[in-house]
Amino acid sequence: MGLTSTLITSFIVSTTPALNADTEINKLLITSYIREEKRELTTLETEYNNLVKEVELFRTLGDDWDAYGAIQPKEVSIYDAISFLNILKEKSIAKPEVFPKTTGGTSIYWRNNNNYIEVSFKEEGTFSFFYDFEYDVYGEIDLNINNQLPDKLIYAINFIHRKVSSVKITDLIKTTETQQFLAV
Amino acid sequence: MEYKELIAQENSSVSVDSPGIISDSENISRILFLPNHYKNDKVAPNAFEQVFQQTGMSVLRQNDDFSKSLDKTINIVTTNNSSKRYKGHVSASVLDIRTVMFSTFRIFYVLDTATEDRKAHADVYTTRKSLVGFPKEIINDLITSRIFRVFKTLYIEKDNN
Numbered sequence: 001m002g003l004t005s006t007l008i009t010s011f012i013v014s015t016t017p018a019l020n021a022d023t024e025i026n027k028l029l030i031t032s033y034i035r036e037e038k039r040e041l042t043t044l045e046t047e048y049n050n051l052v053k054e055v056e057l058f059r060t061l062g063d064d065w066d067a068y069g070a071i072q073p074k075e076v077s078i079y080d081a082i083s084f085l086n087i088l089k090e091k092s093i094a095k096p097e098v099f100p101k102t103t104g105g106t107s108i109y110w111r112n113n114n115n116y117i118e119v120s121f122k123e124e125g126t127f128s129f130f131y132d133f134e135y136d137v138y139g140e141i142d143l144n145i146n147n148q149l150p151d152k153l154i155y156a157i158n159f160i161h162r163k164v165s166s167v168k169i170t171d172l173i174k175t176t177e178t179q180q181f182l183a184v
Numbered sequence: 185m186e187y188k189e190l191i192a193q194e195n196s197s198v199s200v201d202s203p204g205i206i207s208d209s210e211n212i213s214r215i216l217f218l219p220n221h222y223k224n225d226k227v228a229p230n231a232f233e234q235v236f237q238q239t240g241m242s243v244l245r246q247n248d249d250f251s252k253s254l255d256k257t258i259n260i261v262t263t264n265n266s267s268k269r270y271k272g273h274v275s276a277s278v279l280d281i282r283t284v285m286f287s288t289f290r291i292f293y294v295l296d297t298a299t300e301d302r303k304a305h306a307d308v309y310t311t312r313k314s315l316v317g318f319p320k321e322i323i324n325d326l327i328t329s330r331i332f333r334v335f336k337t338l339y340i341e342k343d344n345n
Contacts, residue, residue, distance in 0.1 A: 054223075067217050067261040067268045068234050068242070100220060102233040103324075109229060116329045118229070130322045132329040139322040 048089035051098055051108075055081050058100045071104035080121040081106040083145055091149070094161045112160045119153070131156040190311050191293050194282075201303055202296040203247060206278055211246040212294065212306055213273040214335055215257055222271045227338065231274070232331045235292070236324040240307030241331070245296075246275065253304035272340035280334040281308060286315060291330055 041049070058073045065072065081098065085108065088096070096108040096119075105122035117131040129150070130139030140150060197205050206212075214231055216222050221231040235241035244253050258270045284291045290311055297307045310327050314320060 061220075064265065065267075066220055066230060067265055069237075069239075070230075070233075097224065097226065097228070099223070099228040099230045102230055107229070107325075114333050116332065118325055118329065120325065128319070128321055130326060130329075132326055137318075137326060139319055139326070141319045141321045 044092060044095060045089060047095045048085055051085055051095065052082050055085065055098050055106060058106060061100055065100065066102055068102065070100070070102035073100045073106055074104050074122065076124045077101075077104065077106040077121040080125065080127065080145055081108060084108070084119065084121065084127060087145075087149070093154070093157055110157055110160050115160050117153070117156050117160060129153050133159075187289060187311055190309070191290060193295055194293055198295045199298040201300050202298040203249065203303055204296070206245065206294050206296050206306060208277075208279040208282060210278045211275045211337075212243040212278060212281075212308070213246060213250075213275040213339075214241065214243050215254065215261075215273050216271045216340075217261055218269040218271045219267070222340070227274050227332075227335070229328055229332050232328050232335065233324070235308055235331050236310050236327050240295070240297070240309040243294075243306050243308055244273070244302070245304040245306050247304055249298075249302075249304040253302040256302050257305075270341065272338065274335045275337040275339070276331075276335040281331070284330050284334060286312065291327060 055078055058078050059075070061070075061073055063072045064070060085098075094110065096110045096117075098106070098108050101107050101120065101122075103122075105120050107118050107120045109116065109118045111117075113134075115131070115133045117129065119127055119129040121127050125145055127143050127145055128139065128141040129143070130137065131152075133156075138152060138156075140152070143150060194205065216227065216231055221228055232241060242257075244250055244257065254273070262268050262270065278294055281292050281294055282290060292308055292310055294306055294308050298305050308331065312323070312327065315323055315326075318326065
């Protein structure tokens with residue numbers, strides 16, 4: 001559903017050129033101005049906004065929220081997850097799902113068949129991620145939320161949404177140390 | 185306990201209330217409770233996070249005792265916590281669980297931890313606490329991801345939102 005942002009109104013009023021009803025040019029200018037400044041939230045933005053609301057609800061969970069002994073989600077993990085979702089939204093990255101972890105963290109994930117990516121927030125300002133694909137697994141920890149998103153995370157998300165070919169991501173993985181993760 | 189000893193436990197019953205050891209041909213179900221095990225028409229990964237805990241992940245065997253054990257489970261959970269509502273269950277083949285591998289090692293084993301009033305009760309445990317070369321912070325999530333894969337068959341109560 002496309003939502004029209006009504007917040008724009010005040011901006012338009014304060015910056016619209018002085019009205020001169022006698023000139024058609026001014027009318028056209030005003031119309032054009034309004035069209036430019038009227039901004040509709042995209043479906044993706046709306047979905048991300050809903051995700052943020054969903055994460056905010058994790059604050060209402062207490063200990064044992066899952067009936068299996070889960071720990072209450074830490075405020076810092078909720079805060080960081082919301083910050084991260086806003087980064088993903090700005091970059092128009094495909095929408096994930098969110099969930100509270102039973103260990104007190106907050107996570108987001110993407111899943112497609114047997115391919116799974118999870119980004120977790122637990123300690124202040126940092127996150128970890130891993131992907132578990134049919135042919136490989138990979139993970140990184142202690143990443144700074146304010147730094148650039150890791151290339152491998154972006155590739156993995158794009159792969160799971162079929163925006164890059166398997167050949168491309170497989171080549172990427174082969175150039176890394178990730179194969180060792182399968183060694184036991 | 186060593187890996188081989190963990191796996192070997194499956195060959196004999198671990199509970200006097202058990203109807204018998206769990207065979208590969210059986211199916212087992214993880215019971216889902218709202219509000220957090222099921223969202224946006226999807227099972228959430230946290231429904232399986234108990235699998236890396238020492239107590240194991242509680243499941244019910246799809247046998248003659250299933251319905252009675254399910255009722256008892258729902259009763260225990262919702263009595264202890266009024267915010268919980270039963271939503272349904274998601275099932276997996278025991279064979280699928282027993283054949284999830286890392287390298288040459290099985291990751292999971294399944295034991296018949298029946299109780300007097302829940303004879304269908306069982307637990308899924310992990311054999312792995314570490315994987316060479318993999319950051320320890322992520323191992324539990326990876327293990328959860330693997331069990332998440334094999335629980336495929338979903339039964340949902342339509343009217344219980």
